[in-house]
Amino acid sequence: MMTATTGARYNTLYGIVAEFDEAEQVVHAATEARAAGYRKMDAYTPFPVHGLDEALEFHDARVPWVVFLMGLTGCCSGFALQVYTSLDYPWNVGGRPLISWPSFIPVTYECTILFAAVFGAVFGMLALNGFPRLHHPIFNAPRFELATQDKFFLCIEAVDPKFDREVTAQFLSGLGPTHVSEVEN
């Protein structure tokens, strides 16, 4: 069954979205669309579907790097904090050196993890994903609330060079979706 919602204004079309019942179907559809030459597209799924990023040929390796760099920053700044404070407020404890580095390890270690986790993994991931974001055109897609529940969506965007309102809709309908709809901006 297929229902096509007609967009009111052609020039504000964001893309055409197909809804699937199964994770495998959306992976298959993404692979087919990629083979047919589409590049500007994204899939929306209720859980991370493995194989989908390969099908979309999308890979972003920046998150681990951000985590690493932030961890390094935390490590250096944690150690530097202790060295600075020990020199700024010198306190002779039994003749031990002011910069008694072995006792600085625990705090250095905690600062490494704090920076890597909070600034790297969390803020880094959110920033790369563009969050927080108030609105996105894909939310105009009919039945899109099911993308966070039990349905799988593939959207081919209007900015794709190969995009054609009729042809792309026809193409998506051939991949076994339950619905194909136009999405306005």
Added chain:
Amino acid sequence: MDSTINTNPPAPGNDPTEGLITGEHTYETITDKVSSIVINQRKQPLSWYVIFGGAFIMLNVMMATITHLLFKGIGIWGINIPSGWGWDIINFVWWIGIGHAGTLISAILLLLRQQWRTSINRFAEAMTLFAVACAGLYPLLHTGRPWVAYWLFPYPNVLGMWPQFRSPLVWDVFAVSTYATVSAVFWFVGLIPDLATMRDRATNPAAKVIFACLSLGWRGSAQHWQRYEAAYLMLAGLSTPLVLSVHSIVSFDFSVGIVPGWHTTIFPPYFVAGAVYAGFAMVLLLAIPTRAIYGLKDFITMKHLDWMAKIMLTTGLMVFYGYMVEAFYSWYGGDPAEMDMMKHRMFGPYGWAYWMLISCNGVAPQFLWFPRVRRSIPALFILSLIVSLGMWLERFVIVTVSLTRTAIPATWGYYTPTVFDWSMFLGTMGQFLFLFFLFIRFVPMIAIFEMRDLLHKSHHDDTNGNGHGVNGHTEAPPIGTQTTIPAGAGE
């Protein structure tokens, strides 16, 4: 639903997802089952009000105690020289140890690819947060002047002073505050996709707006999932050494000092094992009533309880090994003060606590070797209570016995808690339950998207010819297209 109370699951095969979801479920029924607890606010069970009401009263007892403490000072507690650390430090260590099981479930089991963590990780992480909130109160109040607790942190000030970074107590400030922060963000990141589900299912407009803000605009994009999973794995990889370091540093508070019974290298590993041991007991104490009250027996199955009991047994054996090594080294080390302390610990005025500790942590968990005990809910519940008591006694024995029997006989003494020690301890339990029951009412207590993923994986195992599927019908059409009635509809 007869399948939900199946205490005798079929023989396990090689399928790692076997028995983790019982009953017939689809993506839709899982989503509905978990999210409806939050969405149908009017349908809260009576037991929620009973427990929450009791917890609220105890929370107020804590507030009254704190108020009295702020007026009078920490002298209202039983602490005094020689025992400057009493229940405040005992309870601090007890609570923070309980929190560690949440991180173990969410991080370490994720790295080890243990599928069974999925349905219990969310509320185990919440338990971590609330346990750390209870733990944090004790050292804060024990400073005597909690309104200047920010002095603990290094900040430029007119006094020209800085914290002393060679002290384990300063390490503790960094460890516990990092742990609280990282646990909170780990929990929140895990919640984002489920908050988006709640946004899309909420019927109340105000709830919809709140969930929409909290979900940060999550739309389930494949590109976002890829970065999300990378970040989540990174967080797990960072939390694992963090949780080990936190309780190691807590143990440094003791072992760096030269007090008899504290100055030993076994402390860090044995404290960490004890933390996980107590924490799993608390997870069981929370999971057993919650799954019954909210009809979640399809998701928190007997298999989960069985495996948690096995981890409790394993860590319990490690802890017991720690007790034996402590006793051995105080004899083998040959230090008269150490030997005297150990004799005092076993046969002195606190002997009752030591032998209760051995019965709770050494003897009682041995019952978990029997599968029948691990699959009996009353037995597990009682054993978890015993373990919680045992781990509290462990800290009591470590703190109190050593402080009242140090190397100088002139400082020997006896420690007795006051009524305010009791009201503070019961009060933090009230705070813990208060926060936990708010959580289960307003936040999806099971990671819905991970359950969908688990269902997808278990379905895959079916179609790959494994024979006995989780859903019980291997010939079924693809999961999402089924029109089965929600399994929990009758509950």
